[in-house]
Amino acid sequence: PYVNTKDILEKANKEYYAVAAFNINNLEFLQAIVEGGIEKKSPLIIETSEGAMKYAGMGDPLRGASLFVKMVREFADSLDIPIALHLDHGKNFKYIISAIKAGYSSVMIDASDKPLEENIKTTKDIVRIAHAAGVSVEAELGKLAGIEDNVASAESVLVNPDEAKYFVEETQVDFLAPAIGTSHGAFKFKGEAKLDFDRLKKVKELTKMPLVLHGASSVVQEMVEIAENYGADFGGSKGVPSDILKETVRLGINKVNTDTDLRMAFVAGLREFLQNNPKEFDPRKYMETAKTYVKKVVSDRLELLGSANKA
Ligand SMILES: O=C(COP(=O)(O)O)NO
Ligand code: NA
Numbered sequence: 353p354y355v356n357t358k359d360i361l362e363k364a365n366k367e368y369y370a371v372a373a374f375n376i377n378n379l380e381f382l383q384a385i386v387e388g389g390i391e392k393k394s395p396l397i398i399e400t401s402e403g404a405m406k407y408a409g410m411g412d413p414l415r416g417a418s419l420f421v422k423m424v425r426e427f428a429d430s431l432d433i434p435i436a437l438h439l440d441h442g443k444n445f446k447y448i449i450s451a452i453k454a455g456y457s458s459v460m461i462d463a464s465d466k467p468l469e470e471n472i473k474t475t476k477d478i479v480r481i482a483h484a485a486g487v488s489v490e491a492e493l494g495k496l497a498g499i500e501d502n503v504a505s506a507e508s509v510l511v512n513p514d515e516a517k518y519f520v521e522e523t524q525v526d527f528l529a530p531a532i533g534t535s536h537g538a539f540k541f542k543g544e545a546k547l548d549f550d551r552l553k554k555v556k557e558l559t560k561m562p563l564v565l566h567g568a569s570s571v572v573q574e575m576v577e578i579a580e581n582y583g584a585d586f587g588g589s590k591g592v593p594s595d596i597l598k599e600t601v602r603l604g605i606n607k608v609n610t611d612t613d614l615r616m617a618f619v620a621g622l623r624e625f626l627q628n629n630p631k632e633f634d635p636r637k638y639m640e641t642a643k644t645y646v647k648k649v650v651s652d653r654l655e656l657l658g659s660a661n662k663a
């Protein structure tokens with residue numbers, strides 16, 4: 353069934369597991385993710401950036417939003433696993449309202465680059481509108497480094513746990529993304545991977561609410577090797593190691609945003625197939641390996657986060 357993101361995350365919060373939020377831009381990624389969710393009997397959060405809405409709607413965000421709602425609802429209404437659709441990194445009022453109007457389960461208002469009081473004011477405005485429409489809201493405190501889908505910030509600013517408590521009380525957001533040292537994309541750490549578990553623990557103690565980890569891709573080595581075998585150059589790529597990711601779940605992360613890992617799996621499969629099948633031009637054939645690899649990464653992640661068999 354098509355459900356509200358809040359329902360999925362409240363259950364995860366109570367039972368201390370996490371649900372992956374996978375970014376999509378097209379049908380094939382959605383198919384592969386849904387297949388993984390069916391195999392693992394896991395709830396799924398599908399999320400789209402504002403860029404994805406523009407891309408799908410060929411420049412018209414409302415058309416893009418309603419296209420994604422229709423696609424996701426069709427799958428959700430026909431399956432036993434709970435599926436929600438979330439607007440990731442909403443920054444532009446027009447896009448956020450388009451997502452709410454189109455029927456998204458939840459929206460993120462990302463005003464994390466603003467001073468605290470401004471972040472609170474902007475977030476309160478969105479919460480009022482979204483809650484009136486039965487839509488749940490995510491916000492971010494602190495800033496991630498890294499670039500992805502024009503979500504960029506020069507340096508990462510770690511969350512201040514006391515500020516987080518004040519922020520959620522003032523804004524009444526449904527789930528919060530505390531910045532604890534991750535960043536978007538495939539190049540997350542110069543040296544060894546390190547996240548600020550202490551801050552995470554404090555934010556959980558002070559807010560007791562569902563928490564979100566952005567920039568949570570692991571950069572799966574198996575996929576990097578396949579892609580590089582067929583001409584990719586992912587040198588220097590490094591993600592969040594699985595053991596560190598598991599620790600964040602143990603400490604109270606309940607939504608784990610995953611985009612880069614699926615992108616790398618898809619392109620690895622695409623490169624491999626095209627290199628080995630020079631005569632093929634049927635899109636249902638030449639994207640098969642790509643979808644299989646995405647499904648594999650999805651299934652493994654659902655298992656790792658503890659949402660398998662929680663549908
Ligand atoms: O935070 C993310 C995805 O992060 P990754 O680049 O690590 O997949 N989306 O909002
Ligand atoms: Na998000």
Ligand SMILES: [Zn+2]
Binds near residue numbers: 566567
């Ligand atoms: Zn993010």
